[in-house]
Amino acid sequence: MEFLGNIGLGFSVALSLTNIFYCFLGALLGTLVGVIPGLGVLAAISMLFPLTFHLEPTTALIMLAGIWYGTTYGGSTASILLNLPGTPANAVTCLDGYPMAKQGRGGVALFMTTVASFFGASFGIILLTLFTPVIAEYALRFGSAEYFALMLMGLVAASTISEGSAIKGLAMVVLGIIIGLVGMDTQSATIRFSFGVLGLLEGVSLIALAMGIFGVAEIIMSVRRVKTADIDPETLKLSAIKPTRDDVRRSWFPMLRGASMGSFFGTLPGTGPSIAAFLSYAVEKRISKTPERFGKGAIEGIMAPEAANNAADQTAFIPTLSLGVPGSATMALMLGVLMIHGVAPGPNLISSQPELFWGLIMSFWVGNVILLLLNIPLIGVWVRMLTIPYHILFPSVLMFICIGAYTSGFSTLNIWMVTAFGTLGYLMRIFRFPGAPLLLGFVLGPLMEEHFRRAMVLSRGDFMTFFDRPISATIMALTGLVLIWSIWSSETVRKRRAPPEGEVALARDATDA
Amino acid sequence: MYRFDYTDLVGGMLLFFVGAGVSLVSIGNYPLGTLPRMGPGMFPAILGVVLAALGVSLALQALRRTGSRPDIRFFSPLFVLGGVTAFALTIVPFGLIPAIVAIVVISSLAELRIRPVSLVLLCLALCLMAPLVFVVGLGLPIPLIRWPF
Numbered sequence: 228m229e230f231l232g233n234i235g236l237g238f239s240v241a242l243s244l245t246n247i248f249y250c251f252l253g254a255l256l257g258t259l260v261g262v263i264p265g266l267g268v269l270a271a272i273s274m275l276f277p278l279t280f281h282l283e284p285t286t287a288l289i290m291l292a293g294i295w296y297g298t299t300y301g302g303s304t305a306s307i308l309l310n311l312p313g314t315p316a317n318a319v320t321c322l323d324g325y326p327m328a329k330q331g332r333g334g335v336a337l338f339m340t341t342v343a344s345f346f347g348a349s350f351g352i353i354l355l356t357l358f359t360p361v362i363a364e365y366a367l368r369f370g371s372a373e374y375f376a377l378m379l380m381g382l383v384a385a386s387t388i389s390e391g392s393a394i395k396g397l398a399m400v401v402l403g404i405i406i407g408l409v410g411m412d413t414q415s416a417t418i419r420f421s422f423g424v425l426g427l428l429e430g431v432s433l434i435a436l437a438m439g440i441f442g443v444a445e446i447i448m449s450v451r452r453v454k455t456a457d458i459d460p461e462t463l464k465l466s467a468i469k470p471t472r473d474d475v476r477r478s479w480f481p482m483l484r485g486a487s488m489g490s491f492f493g494t495l496p497g498t499g500p501s502i503a504a505f506l507s508y509a510v511e512k513r514i515s516k517t518p519e520r521f522g523k524g525a526i527e528g529i530m531a532p533e534a535a536n537n538a539a540d541q542t543a544f545i546p547t548l549s550l551g552v553p554g555s556a557t558m559a560l561m562l563g564v565l566m567i568h569g570v571a572p573g574p575n576l577i578s579s580q581p582e583l584f585w586g587l588i589m590s591f592w593v594g595n596v597i598l599l600l601l602n603i604p605l606i607g608v609w610v611r612m613l614t615i616p617y618h619i620l621f622p623s624v625l626m627f628i629c630i631g632a633y634t635s636g637f638s639t640l641n642i643w644m645v646t647a648f649g650t651l652g653y654l655m656r657i658f659r660f661p662g663a664p665l666l667l668g669f670v671l672g673p674l675m676e677e678h679f680r681r682a683m684v685l686s687r688g689d690f691m692t693f694f695d696r697p698i699s700a701t702i703m704a705l706t707g708l709v710l711i712w713s714i715w716s717s718e719t720v721r722k723r724r725a726p727p728e729g730e731v732a733l734a735r736d737a738t739d740a
Numbered sequence: 741m742y743r744f745d746y747t748d749l750v751g752g753m754l755l756f757f758v759g760a761g762v763s764l765v766s767i768g769n770y771p772l773g774t775l776p777r778m779g780p781g782m783f784p785a786i787l788g789v790v791l792a793a794l795g796v797s798l799a800l801q802a803l804r805r806t807g808s809r810p811d812i813r814f815f816s817p818l819f820v821l822g823g824v825t826a827f828a829l830t831i832v833p834f835g836l837i838p839a840i841v842a843i844v845v846i847s848s849l850a851e852l853r854i855r856p857v858s859l860v861l862l863c864l865a866l867c868l869m870a871p872l873v874f875v876v877g878l879g880l881p882i883p884l885i886r887w888p889f
Contacts, residue, residue, distance in 0.1 A: 278878065392748075394801070398755050398794040405762055405787050417770055417780040420762075443820060450816045450850045618851050619862055622844040625820065626866055629827040629843055630836075634880050642828035646821055653817050657810050658751035676783045688775030 240586025257297020270442035284568035316500035323528030334468035347534030351541025384497030387713035403668025439648025485534035493539030496554035504532035556663035745807030755795030763788030823847030
């Protein structure tokens with residue numbers, strides 16, 4: 228009965244007029260950001276975050292979460308019509324979606340991916356509702372040693388599993404933690420690394436960091452490279468979106484398998500929507516009786532990944548909300564937003580802020596229904612967004628970034644920080660250092676230091692405390708395995724360089740989600 | 741193609757210098773404390789060493805393989821970052837509208853071609869939209885135009 232009461236509480240929060248409005252706004256903006264290539268979800272969330280300053284934390288989070296899952300819905304549009312993934316999580320959808328569009332079945336593909344997205348998201352939300360409270364209750368007995376071990380595992384997994392060099396990922400995590408330490412040390416009131424700048428006492432602004440590294444740097448890389456789209460208006464006629472009976476029959480099991488795999492990989496640190504989508508495509512191709520149809524417009528090839536990435540979008544909230552340990556950069560940003568609004572994340576969140584927790588989760592239903600309604604009739608409108616020329620888009624985005632940075636605190640220091648992190652982000656692109664681990668380290672850094680120090684105090688300086696306690700020892704062992712595996716696999720990758728064409732582009736930027 | 745992967749070589753060396761710098765600053769300026777009672781310098785000092793070590797191993801790996809030319813551009817970062825800087829310099833003394841014009845005009849130069857008509861229209865549209873969203877809609881106290889002299 229308590230469970231039903233919680234669900235009821237959640238719906239009463241999520242269905243208030245204000246929250247429905249901001250949920251709608253978030254989903255709408257998310258779809259927009261997802262459709263337009265060259266504008267990432269991290270940049271979008273940090274850019275729009277200043278708009279939520281004056282809102283209740285619950286409402287703010289509902290809107291920002293709407294942006295997050297909205298992008299995945301919208302991202303498939305660019306994948307299908309342009310062969311250009313709107314977000315990394317939609318990259319696999321290009322493989323069969325674009326051939327479908329070329330065969331004049333683009334409308335069908337857009338319609339069916341929306342259905343798959345909704346199916347995957349629903350699957351994810353149900354798991355999220357069932358498991359988050361259970362995990363949080365279990366986590367209540369965790370001490371500082373366990374938390375430090377969990378965060379360490381999250382950071383190591385997030386920086387090594389997904390793509391590129393493990394060393395670069397780890398280095399960026401460490402750099403992120405160091406940037407996170409700037410400012411006043413909470414335990415000794417010592418001011419660290421502020422170089423005499425008074426405004427840095429409170430630390431580096433999360434928003435300026437995310438906007439610089441993911442917004443400004445992305446723009447620098449995209450100027451004069453992003454070409455405006457050329458779309459065949461014939462594919463967009465509404466009559467062309469009706470799937471055949473064969474399409475529907477072929478879609479059921481791929482959707483179910485995709486949603487299950489997506490839910491699983493969404494909860495793990497380091498994997499996320501991109502990897503879930505990629506693996507579920509591989510599975511469908513392997514178990515299919517007609518694998519030769521894949522890559523030529525097989526409907527299974529778009530249904531499974533789109534169900535997987537949307538399920539993963541939702542289940543990514545499980546570790547973030549139950550443990551306070553985010554598994555990806557976007558979740559780290561959500562956690563940072565919570566903390567800026569003065570809400571302490573962790574296993575106590577559900578019991579101390581039931582309105583926030585249940586309201587947020589139930590708002591996912593509202594948001595996904597809104598997205599379903601937005602996407603199907605408005606496909607034509609979204610596609611028109613693709614034709615906005617980049618030379619109009621990027622100065623507008625820069626302007627929003629600057630105003631957002633300035634209004635979060637009304638100090639020009641935040642704009643200077645955007646310039647500094649834009650420069651850093653551009654340098655990182657040149658040296659091919661990934662940005663997502665840096666953001667993750669930045670958010671988790673201060674928490675890690677706190678737990679590390681506390682664990683050391685409790686054990687009187689004995690490092691073995693991390694290995695004596697059974698839960699923390701297990702997590703540390705897993706972390707070790709991930710490290711060994713990543714070093715081993717990077718060695719084997721180097722031995723057989725030159726992966727098959729097409730997969731290079733997919734693997735690139737896979738962590739950006 | 742180069743004989744070594746110079747991109748990673750330089751990147752690794754930069755990481756090493758940053759890490760070493762962080763450690764030296766922490767050890768020199770902040771109390772380290774002991775392990776049971778860690779001071780504010782201990783954690784960053786450890787992290788600096790880890791970063792430096794990662795930098796060295798990246799640089800060593802780079803010596804074992806060939807590399808391609810890094811993708812370095814000059815004008816895009818110059819104008820984009822220049823636009824943001826111009827906004828930071830103008831927003832307080834001159835107000836919102838001049839700052840918007842400054843960032844839009846300067847960052848548009850990153851395209852390396854000027855479209856006068858579309859640029860003027862874009863400036864007009866954004867100068868109308870931004871005050872509507874931020875000043876009227878959200879009620880943020882930003883002066884639209886100011887003359888400091």
